[in-house]
Amino acid sequence: MVKSNPLYRLMNPRSIAFFGASNSIMTIGTPLLLNIIKGGYRGKVFPVHPTKKTVLGLPAYKDVSSLPEVPDLAFLVVSKKAVLDVLDACGRRGVKLAVIVTAGYGETGSEKDRDIQAALDEVAMKYGIRYLGPNCMGIINTAIGLNTTWFPYTQTPGHIGFISQSGSYVTQALPYFARMGIGLSKAVSIGNQANIDMIDCLEYLGDDPDTRAIAIYAEGIKRPRTFLEKARNITSIKPIVIMYVGGTRAGARAAASHTSAMAGHDGICAGMFRQAGVLRAMSFPDMFDACLALVQQPLPKGNRMAILTNSGGPAITMADACDRCDLDVPLFDSRTRERIKKIIPPVASPKNPVDVTLNYDPDLIFSRLPDIIMDLPYIDGMLFYGIFGPVHLKDKINLAGDLIEIPIDMISDAMEKACMKFVSAYRRFKKPILCACFCGRDDDEAVKQIEDGGIPVYPTPERAVKAMAALYRYSMIIKARHGDMTDEYN
Amino acid sequence: MVKSNPLYRLMNPRSIAFFGASNSIMTIGTPLLLNIIKGGYRGKVFPVHPTKKTVLGLPAYKDVSSLPEVPDLAFLVVSKKAVLDVLDACGRRGVKLAVIVTAGYGETGSEKDRDIQAALDEVAMKYGIRYLGPNCMGIINTAIGLNTTWFPYTQTPGHIGFISQSGSYVTQALPYFARMGIGLSKAVSIGNQANIDMIDCLEYLGDDPDTRAIAIYAEGIKRPRTFLEKARNITSIKPIVIMYVGGTRAGARAAASHTSAMAGHDGICAGMFRQAGVLRAMSFPDMFDACLALVQQPLPKGNRMAILTNSGGPAITMADACDRCDLDVPLFDSRTRERIKKIIPPVASPKNPVDVTLNYDPDLIFSRLPDIIMDLPYIDGMLFYGIFGPVHLKDKINLAGDLIEIPIDMISDAMEKACMKFVSAYRRFKKPILCACFCGRDDDEAVKQIEDGGIPVYPTPERAVKAMAALYRYSMIIKARHGDMTDEYN
Numbered sequence: 018m019v020k021s022n023p024l025y026r027l028m029n030p031r032s033i034a035f036f037g038a039s040n041s042i043m044t045i046g047t048p049l050l051l052n053i054i055k056g057g058y059r060g061k062v063f064p065v066h067p068t069k070k071t072v073l074g075l076p077a078y079k080d081v082s083s084l085p086e087v088p089d090l091a092f093l094v095v096s097k098k099a100v101l102d103v104l105d106a107c108g109r110r111g112v113k114l115a116v117i118v119t120a121g122y123g124e125t126g127s128e129k130d131r132d133i134q135a136a137l138d139e140v141a142m143k144y145g146i147r148y149l150g151p152n153c154m155g156i157i158n159t160a161i162g163l164n165t166t167w168f169p170y171t172q173t174p175g176h177i178g179f180i181s182q183s184g185s186y187v188t189q190a191l192p193y194f195a196r197m198g199i200g201l202s203k204a205v206s207i208g209n210q211a212n213i214d215m216i217d218c219l220e221y222l223g224d225d226p227d228t229r230a231i232a233i234y235a236e237g238i239k240r241p242r243t244f245l246e247k248a249r250n251i252t253s254i255k256p257i258v259i260m261y262v263g264g265t266r267a268g269a270r271a272a273a274s275h276t277s278a279m280a281g282h283d284g285i286c287a288g289m290f291r292q293a294g295v296l297r298a299m300s301f302p303d304m305f306d307a308c309l310a311l312v313q314q315p316l317p318k319g320n321r322m323a324i325l326t327n328s329g330g331p332a333i334t335m336a337d338a339c340d341r342c343d344l345d346v347p348l349f350d351s352r353t354r355e356r357i358k359k360i361i362p363p364v365a366s367p368k369n370p371v372d373v374t375l376n377y378d379p380d381l382i383f384s385r386l387p388d389i390i391m392d393l394p395y396i397d398g399m400l401f402y403g404i405f406g407p408v409h410l411k412d413k414i415n416l417a418g419d420l421i422e423i424p425i426d427m428i429s430d431a432m433e434k435a436c437m438k439f440v441s442a443y444r445r446f447k448k449p450i451l452c453a454c455f456c457g458r459d460d461d462e463a464v465k466q467i468e469d470g471g472i473p474v475y476p477t478p479e480r481a482v483k484a485m486a487a488l489y490r491y492s493m494i495i496k497a498r499h500g501d502m503t504d505e506y507n
Numbered sequence: 508m509v510k511s512n513p514l515y516r517l518m519n520p521r522s523i524a525f526f527g528a529s530n531s532i533m534t535i536g537t538p539l540l541l542n543i544i545k546g547g548y549r550g551k552v553f554p555v556h557p558t559k560k561t562v563l564g565l566p567a568y569k570d571v572s573s574l575p576e577v578p579d580l581a582f583l584v585v586s587k588k589a590v591l592d593v594l595d596a597c598g599r600r601g602v603k604l605a606v607i608v609t610a611g612y613g614e615t616g617s618e619k620d621r622d623i624q625a626a627l628d629e630v631a632m633k634y635g636i637r638y639l640g641p642n643c644m645g646i647i648n649t650a651i652g653l654n655t656t657w658f659p660y661t662q663t664p665g666h667i668g669f670i671s672q673s674g675s676y677v678t679q680a681l682p683y684f685a686r687m688g689i690g691l692s693k694a695v696s697i698g699n700q701a702n703i704d705m706i707d708c709l710e711y712l713g714d715d716p717d718t719r720a721i722a723i724y725a726e727g728i729k730r731p732r733t734f735l736e737k738a739r740n741i742t743s744i745k746p747i748v749i750m751y752v753g754g755t756r757a758g759a760r761a762a763a764s765h766t767s768a769m770a771g772h773d774g775i776c777a778g779m780f781r782q783a784g785v786l787r788a789m790s791f792p793d794m795f796d797a798c799l800a801l802v803q804q805p806l807p808k809g810n811r812m813a814i815l816t817n818s819g820g821p822a823i824t825m826a827d828a829c830d831r832c833d834l835d836v837p838l839f840d841s842r843t844r845e846r847i848k849k850i851i852p853p854v855a856s857p858k859n860p861v862d863v864t865l866n867y868d869p870d871l872i873f874s875r876l877p878d879i880i881m882d883l884p885y886i887d888g889m890l891f892y893g894i895f896g897p898v899h900l901k902d903k904i905n906l907a908g909d910l911i912e913i914p915i916d917m918i919s920d921a922m923e924k925a926c927m928k929f930v931s932a933y934r935r936f937k938k939p940i941l942c943a944c945f946c947g948r949d950d951d952e953a954v955k956q957i958e959d960g961g962i963p964v965y966p967t968p969e970r971a972v973k974a975m976a977a978l979y980r981y982s983m984i985i986k987a988r989h990g991d992m993t994d995e996y997n
Contacts, residue, residue, distance in 0.1 A: 270826070413538055
């Protein structure tokens with residue numbers, strides 16, 4: 018535990034001085050301050066404003082020297098020409114931590130702007146200030162309700178820590194996370210990394226007990242040797258999934274203009290990630306799909322998957338995707354096939370995939386079949402498609418009007434009980450289950466129940482399979498380092 | 508135009524006799540009949556039931572011979588042992604078209620069931636009946652509000668025709684289509700293809716004026732030579748996108764149990780698709796992402812893309828994804844860079860990607876910049892990220908309470924006008940635009956406005972790029988066949 022790491026205090030400030038908000042929403046800092054004071058953060062907040070008596074209902078101070086105490090953190094969204102003076106004044110007052118949201122530094126490519134960025138660092142050195150940015154969106158710490166970014170965080174706290182060279186991905190993706198049931202522990206928008214950098218954040222999240230998997234959006238890797246060493250240490254205890262976009266020709270050029278990142282060749286970086294045991298995702302959804310599985314589900318001991326569905330198309334899509342992702346779908350032994358055949362409809366298939374076809378017995382697909390399948394010694398995990406909550410029958414009720422009666426309460430009740438058994442299965446068997454469903458938690462109460470029970474539900478069959486492949490890859494990394502430790506790990 | 512193709516009448520029946528619904532939702536046919544009579548279909552519907560006087564409020568008939576007229580279509584969801592008799596009775600009455608939903612035929616793998624499937628065909632031959640199935644979900648024709656499947660079709664009609672070996676994908680994906688703004692023209696669940704097969708459907712959709720792109724979910728390709736020939740003809744006039752899942756080891760085994768498909772090796776099929784000019788998608792979302800772009804946007808003349816965003820991360824993600832999809836992101840010429848620099852914020856990047864960073868001037872990103880960029884002779888299309896409708900400020904208003912005023916009406920008004928200009932750009936310049944946004948049409952009125960204006964909005968930057976790559980690939984196919992016909996095609 019490296020307590021000298023500035024992220025500890027940065028993520029848990031007792032007080033924040035905010036520079037650059039007003040009582041107009043058109044002032045760029047205002048929505049950020051609004052999120053801080055309305056998002057659940059319970060520390061002290063001191064708006065600093067040259068003329069206003071109050072900002073967003075809080076007493077405002079005309080400068081940092083007027084503050085009633087030395088704040089733990091100075092948050093700067095002021096104009097570029099004011100940044101240096103504000104930072105200097107903060108330093109004089111004894112502030113030791115800052116976030117600089119203001120942009121227009123190293124990323125513009127001009128030598129002058131690079132010099133101004135260097136001047137920031139001089140001021141910081143002089144007063145011993147550690148700072149995040151410039152050109153960033155700040156931080157999210159869901160444990161204390163602190164979110165300095167533009168969008169509100171509406172999802173319950175979770176266990177994915179996110180380090181991003183893009184502020185957009187930290188804030189604009191929050192509605193996406195909410196829709197997908199993705200809970201964050203912490204998020205850091207690192208911007209130009211003039212002072213605090215990706216490795217500081219990695220080290221911090223590596224130690225953070227709330228963080229069980231780390232997602233990194235990277236446009237370049239600074240200090241690659243240190244990155245490799247730190248990442249390799251962390252991946253022995255928790256997974257890291259990286260989305261690296263600076264390695265292609267167009268990506269590298271764009272990255273330089275964004276966060277002044279010096280991007281390494283894609284193939285070289287890929288090799289480094291492999292050496293470090295860092296999983297690579299080729300898209301933003303893939304990264305968080307993998308993280309969601311990694312924080313919620315046990316690791317599979319091997320790559321042998323069972324597929325259980327109520328629909329043929331998704332079953333075959335999953336089988337095909339498994340083959341492409343180095344997951345195996347072994348044929349069940351004949352005794353098991355016979356056992357399954359006895360309890361499924363006559364037209365259903367018992368071979369693996371097991372496709373029970375559409376039927377109204379939730380106990381079959383959510384409980385009796387998983388109990389048989391998950392117990393097989395040659396099965397390491399299960400992929401599942403077939404969640405249709407009572408809401409879908411409610412649609413039918415609306416269509417039907419007075420025409421027919423639908424025993425919705427009975428079905429809801431049976432469904433709820435079956436889902437309760439379902440979500441216990443991965444714990445009982447210590448094997449992962451991942452689901453897919455075209456409906457989301459907002460549309461289907463059974464999806465919500467299963468997600469709340471700790472089993473991720475992905476929007477398409479392929480995505481569930483890719484996430485399972487990430488679980489398997491990480492389990493192989495752990496095995497290579499420690500021998501078969503999946504039991505202890507799980 | 509092959510009027511002998513049974514799909515013409517099957518898709519437009521003047522009357523339907525429905526076998527296998529009752530007044531209980533637990534009867535498997537009931538929800539299907541409910542969809543038919545409540546989904547907007549205006550033809551005659553005759554429920555056939557041995558004992559009930561009415562079914563779902565309609566007069567019921569005890570058998571096909573009691574019907575007041577010969578129905579255009581017999582729809583069978585009866586038990587397997589009853590199918591043959593019902594089909595025979597329909598034949599005697601003069602019925603010429605049937606859909607057989609009932610399963611348990613060739614797909615079970617038993618010789619007995621294969622024989623029963625062959626018996627179906629004998630009856631059909633005897634009376635000259637053409638039928639869809641068995642083991643299918645029937646059809647959707649959005650032009651006449653006819654949907655014989657389980658889920659309701661809630662999206663407005665569109666121009667994607669869908670042929671599926673999976674009934675699930677035709678019906679369970681309907682909520683997904685609605686959420687994604689994907690409009691279908693027609694859909695056919697082909698099941699075991701004992702009589703009407705994929706090629707009949709392909710031929711029909713190739714001729715169908717409502718269908719501008721064809722999506723195929725395939726577990727195997729019957730009559731491959733004919734498939735290649737027909738598909739090659741169709742792809743000269745409209746695109747076909749296929750998702751083929753039967754070619755891997757696990758996929759092939761599962762496909763056989765599902766629709767008795769004889770699946771061909773993945774690589775061989777891939778070669779056939781290439782020869783036929785059929786685009787291949789590796790996942791369900793990719794298939795419909797591509798189709799959405801193909802039916803709504805003009806084809807690019809080349810692969811040179813402009814990227815316009817208000818966020819760095821998505822800009823670089825798009826640039827990186829372009830490189831991986833063989834799309835080029837050329838640096839703008841210095842004169843254009845100067846022109847752009849003059850109108851964007853000082854910290855923004857004018858090079859391509861153009862990243863204007865977060866700002867409150869919708870006219871800049873939705874109108875003035877597209878007008879410059881789309882007009883460049885060396886730019887063939889535009890990828891866009893940066894839609895934030897007034898709804899996001901409404902969130903802020905809710906958070907702010909009485910603390911500040913937000914000029915929401917003014918901003919909504921400016922946004923709406925800017926979006927109107929934006930959606931005209933692809934028509935004025937005859938170049939494609941594809942957007943990405945983490946919010947959907949339900950969450951953001953600007954997304955809705957842009958989608959309704961004909962520009963697809965994908966949930967992530969990578970998906971917009973992949974769809975653009977599909978547009979480019981199809982434009983190259985057209986060019987190879989006809990020379991540069993994109994002007995005429997567009």
